[in-house]
Amino acid sequence: MLSADPEKNAREAAPSEIPPRSLPLSDVVPRLALDGLRQVYEGRAVVDDVSIEVAPGEIVCLLGPSGCGKSTTLRIAAGVERQDAGAVAIDGETVSDPRRHRPPEARNVGLVFQDFALFPHLRVAENIAFGLKRADRAAHAGRVDELLRQVGLDGYGPKYPHQLSGGEQQRVALARALAPRPRVMLMDEPFSGLDKRLRDEVRDEALSVLKAEGAGVLLVTHEPEEAMRMADRIALMRSGRIVQVGAPYHIYNYPADRQAAAFFSDLNVIRARARSRQLETPFGLFLTPGLEDGQEVDIVIRPQHLKIDPDVGQGGPRPSAANGAPARGAVERARFMGSDSLIEVRMDHDGSVLRATVPGAWLPERGAGLWLSLRRDRCFVFPAD
CATH class of the missing domain: 3.40.50.300 (P-loop containing nucleotide triphosphate hydrolases)
Incomplete structure (x- = not known):
């Protein structure tokens, strides 16, 4: 698994691997x-x-x-x-x-x-x-x-x-x-x-x-x-x-x-292809030093980690190291779920639908413009299925 944080990937020569087996907890004999x-x-x-x-x-x-x-x-x-x-x-x-x-x-x-x-x-x-x-x-x-x-x-x-x-x-x-x-x-x-x-x-x-x-x-x-x-x-x-x-x-x-x-939550998946050890996406550049050119990958992010900004007609928010570049879409559907609201957004660049959750009750009208950004520290990059 690769981190989607460009600074972290720049520091690391290769993605770390999580061992499939449990490691000894201590010198105590296990029950x-x-x-x-x-x-x-x-x-x-x-x-x-x-x-x-x-x-x-x-x-x-x-x-x-x-x-x-x-x-x-x-x-x-x-x-x-x-x-x-x-x-x-x-x-x-x-x-x-x-x-x-x-x-x-x-x-x-x-x-x-x-x-x-x-x-x-x-x-x-x-x-x-x-x-x-x-x-x-x-x-x-x-x-x-x-x-x-x-x-x-x-x-x-x-x-x-x-x-x-x-x-x-x-x-x-x-x-x-x-x-x-x-x-x-x-x-x-x-x-x-x-x-x-x-x-x-x-x-x-x-x-x-x-x-x-x-x-x-x-x-x-x-x-x-x-x-x-x-x-x-x-x-x-x-x-x-x-x-x-x-x-x-x-x-x-x-x-x-x-x-x-x-297995633990809904996911948004953004497909991209590696070129020159990086991924070019509508949400900005992702550095992936461990991938070969031409390899397809999935950028994965949970709905609660998408950042939403309303489109007020003055362009999106400025790109940042924490959130990358924003991409525009329009509200497809909004539902109140009790403790939070689920907003489905159809993206302008490819027509895909991304889901975002926000705390409390917020139900923008269908068709309303929104800018979405990805929290880089909450993204995962995996080889495409």
């Missing part, structure tokens, strides 16, 4: 380590060389579209499925590789799924205690009360699951998984069955409980917002492979490729 996992179904690798580490108390979100191999990776980590290649280790001890395979019940992992799977004939307290060894249940009665307080259900022990709301049932499922103090917590789309308001509330409460317990958490989701909200690090997965790993800020602001950028 969970997946190393080179591979799983093949009907001749197709649904999990292909996946390596992830999860530290104690860390929440890592495995993020990607449906069918990319996220849930299969989670099932391999749990021991429900056995990989064709690679290894799984918990607290530095290998529990699965080509020579050995420890079953799920012997791995000290907690499992939470979209389906709460509570036992309807057992009370809440009995559901939570089910994960404890039979000989320990009486001795650990206090553990059940402690977890009920942690998940905000103090006093709910005598109730049955059908007497609870969906959010309350999900909290019970979380408490049950935490009851035996697992070293690793594996969660597969755990909040997707809840409505948005309730999902945010339960998710935030679950986050605080998981952090307090100190387990390493690997959470599967296809929702970028959920991953950004919960994760210490995000592992972005596509077609069975990890394409980028990093903190939410890093993975959002320094995407590995155009698809990675598009």
